[in-house]
Amino acid sequence: MQKIEFHLPRKIEADPRRAEIEAILAQDLKPIWSRGRIPVSHLTPTTAFITCVRNAAGRKQIEKGLDQIEPYLITEKNGLIVTSEKSGTPLAKRVSRLLVFTNDGSERFYRGCETLLFHHGDRVLGIRLDLSSAELGQELYGIEKGLKAFLVVDREAVTEMLLALLPESDSMSS
Numbered sequence: 497m498q499k500i501e502f503h504l505p506r507k508i509e510a511d512p513r514r515a516e517i518e519a520i521l522a523q524d525l526k527p528i529w530s531r532g533r534i535p536v537s538h539l540t541p542t543t544a545f546i547t548c549v550r551n552a553a554g555r556k557q558i559e560k561g562l563d564q565i566e567p568y569l570i571t572e573k574n575g576l577i578v579t580s581e582k583s584g585t586p587l588a589k590r591v592s593r594l595l596v597f598t599n600d601g602s603e604r605f606y607r608g609c610e611t612l613l614f615h616h617g618d619r620v621l622g623i624r625l626d627l628s629s630a631e632l633g634q635e636l637y638g639i640e641k642g643l644k645a646f647l648v649v650d651r652e653a654v655t656e657m658l659l660a661l662l663p664e665s666d667s668m669s670s
Contacts, residue, residue, distance in 0.1 A: 499662060503590045506620075507655045513662060520661045521621075528624060529606035534613050536622035538599075544660035546635045548653065549646075550598070552645075557650035562608045565595065565647040569616045589618040594654050597645040600628040605644060620647070621654075 508514055511610050524538040541549075559568045580587050593616075595610050613622045625632065629642035636643065648654050 503618075504658065505591055505651060505655045507565075508658055511659070512559065513659070516662055517636045517658055521658075524572060528610050528613075528622065529603055532606065532610050534610050534617065534622070536613070536624050538624045538626065539614065540626040541635075541659065542660055542663070543656055544662075548657045549648075550636055552648055552650065552653040552657070553646075555650070555651045555653070557648060559647040559649055560614070560643060560645070562605070562645050566608075568649065569593075569612060569620065573616065577644065587618070590650050591619060591621045592654060593620040594648040594657060595620050595622045595645065596625060596648065597622070598625055598629045598632050598643070599628050600630075601644050 504517070508644070511517075512528060517523070520539070521537045525535045526538060528534060528536050549558070563573050576587055581625060595609060595612060597605075601609070607620065629644040633639060633641035633643045648657060
């Protein structure tokens with residue numbers, strides 16, 4: 497299994513709580529599935545984290561479902577390559593997206609998540625929540641509408657969500 501190296505958003509790297517966030521992300525770092533090779537953070541979401549997800553969903557800053565996420569990431573990567581070639585600068589290797597998924601997926605689903613992280617891991621950080629898709633749907637929509645995976649597509653929302661992983665952020669949110 498490969499060791500994860502965090503290249504977090506610039507605002508997180510400049511934040512005095514950076515080490516705390518990295519420690520939280522590394523605390524329960526393990527493969528997505530039993531034969532997986534890419535380690536991801538396995539986290540219980542804070543109340544603040546769920547609030548950030550709701551806010552991002554309301555602002556249309558998330559893509560839902562692997563069938564929507566994959567083409568989004570491919571299109572985005574192609575655009576980044578074109579921009580890089582035009583400007584003559586290398587592609588940045590920094591997290592700007594979060595792939596968040598639940599704990600009740602099939603092996604096939606988790607292989608799909610791992611494939612996305614393999615191809616886009618230079619800018620996508622994976623987080624496996626200690627929630628089922630029904631629980632996540634309940635948290636976000638107030639109904640048990642299953643949601644197994646979503647991609648946070650806005651840099652600011654990614655930064656907010658990573659900061660919301662901090663324990664003190666739970667007491668500040670309502």
